[in-house]
Amino acid sequence: MTEKDDFSLQDFLPFLLNRAAEDSSLEFQAHYKNRYGMLRNEWRVLFHLGIFGQMTAKDIGDRAKIHKTKISRAVAKLAERRFVSRSRDEKDRRSEHLRLTPAGEAAYRDLRSQAQSYDAQIVERFTPEEVAMLRRMLRQLAGIEEPASR
Amino acid sequence: MTEKDDFSLQDFLPFLLNRAAEDSSLEFQAHYKNRYGMLRNEWRVLFHLGIFGQMTAKDIGDRAKIHKTKISRAVAKLAERRFVSRSRDEKDRRSEHLRLTPAGEAAYRDLRSQAQSYDAQIVERFTPEEVAMLRRMLRQLAGIEEPASR
DNA sequence: CCTTGTTAGTTACAAAATCAACTATTAATT
DNA sequence: AATTAATAGTTGATTTTGTAACTAACAAGG
Numbered sequence: 353m354t355e356k357d358d359f360s361l362q363d364f365l366p367f368l369l370n371r372a373a374e375d376s377s378l379e380f381q382a383h384y385k386n387r388y389g390m391l392r393n394e395w396r397v398l399f400h401l402g403i404f405g406q407m408t409a410k411d412i413g414d415r416a417k418i419h420k421t422k423i424s425r426a427v428a429k430l431a432e433r434r435f436v437s438r439s440r441d442e443k444d445r446r447s448e449h450l451r452l453t454p455a456g457e458a459a460y461r462d463l464r465s466q467a468q469s470y471d472a473q474i475v476e477r478f479t480p481e482e483v484a485m486l487r488r489m490l491r492q493l494a495g496i497e498e499p500a501s502r
Numbered sequence: 503m504t505e506k507d508d509f510s511l512q513d514f515l516p517f518l519l520n521r522a523a524e525d526s527s528l529e530f531q532a533h534y535k536n537r538y539g540m541l542r543n544e545w546r547v548l549f550h551l552g553i554f555g556q557m558t559a560k561d562i563g564d565r566a567k568i569h570k571t572k573i574s575r576a577v578a579k580l581a582e583r584r585f586v587s588r589s590r591d592e593k594d595r596r597s598e599h600l601r602l603t604p605a606g607e608a609a610y611r612d613l614r615s616q617a618q619s620y621d622a623q624i625v626e627r628f629t630p631e632e633v634a635m636l637r638r639m640l641r642q643l644a645g646i647e648e649p650a651s652r
Numbered sequence: 653c654c655t656t657g658t659t660a661g662t663t664a665c666a667a668a669a670t671c672a673a674c675t676a677t678t679a680a681t682t
Numbered sequence: 683a684a685t686t687a688a689t690a691g692t693t694g695a696t697t698t699t700g701t702a703a704c705t706a707a708c709a710a711g712g
Binding site for chain 4: 558559571573575577578
């Protein structure tokens with residue numbers, strides 16, 4: 353079992369990104385799963401609602417590039433657990449406004465602070481400049497526009 | 503729908519990594535799926551065998567951190583298509599040595615060159631220094647030891 | 653209006669991932 | 683040697699995802 357090639361799997365960005373993503377979210381994933389029984393998409397939706405206050409499923413999908421099917425199911429679960437409330441838009445009865453309930457807010461705050469300290473822990477081994485650069489490059493790869501003024 | 507917080511989802515590394523990983527592998531995924539009908543795990547196994555020549559399923563799992571169940575099924579498919587041949591280890595009859603058949607080698611070479619040029623295309627927008635840094639940081643996040651002398 | 657097209661969201665069916673149990677074989681312990 | 687534990691790999695049951703088709707509501711052009 354000796355390497356015999358130059359372009360290794362470990363140079364291949366899609367592979368590397370997937371591995372880094374899996375590895376880096378494992379612990380956090382375990383946490384939010386155990387604590388709230390939330391899957392990745394539910395947690396993403398919760399975050400968006402926590403950050404933006406009120407959105408439709410479409411808003412979330414556009415912003416996070418999550419497929420509407422996933423959002424629909426995530427919202428259904430969150431609503432079932434009373435983390436999210438829904439209300440029809442009376443101007444356009446196709447869409448539904450979503451917002452966090454008090455319980456949802458509490459879960460959001462908790463997960464958010466978890467995320468923040470988990471993030472800090474991941475990033476510990478790099479310099480602030482490296483981290484800034486990493487985030488910038490990842491945003492570009494993810495097709496997320498640079499935040500205007502931060 | 504206005505932002506009201508400081509620590510955005512888009513700063514959170516596990517989120518960012520997942521998004522970047524998804525985005526960057528989408529196109530490539532479409533390619534290898536259409537061309538060889540291979541799924542991500544099959545393609546990963548193929549790559550490992552192409553790079554290392556001969557390995558057991560365990561070797562692959564250890565190196566790529568893929569669960570043995572996935573490897574078992576991926577290998578089954580690859581063997582069915584005659585991309586991989588298996589032979590029992592007579593010293594330890596529990597394990598099986600895997601290697602690529604000529605057809606497997608051909609598929610590997612093809613996918614490898616695809617991967618290489620796809621990688622180059624992803625990376626186009628950054629400077630070589632940035633790319634080197636990105637790979638290094640991602641390897642660290644993925645828990646992959648730095649290649650000794652490259 | 654009334655056909656045609658578009659959009660928001662849900663649901664159904666197929667494909668895949670996950671987790672646990674299982675077989676076969678080897679290693680370790682008494 | 684006999685028992686117990688550990689390891690390589692497979693299989694099966696359950697959960698999750700992904701793709702596509704579907705419903706309901708609105709929009710635009712004739």
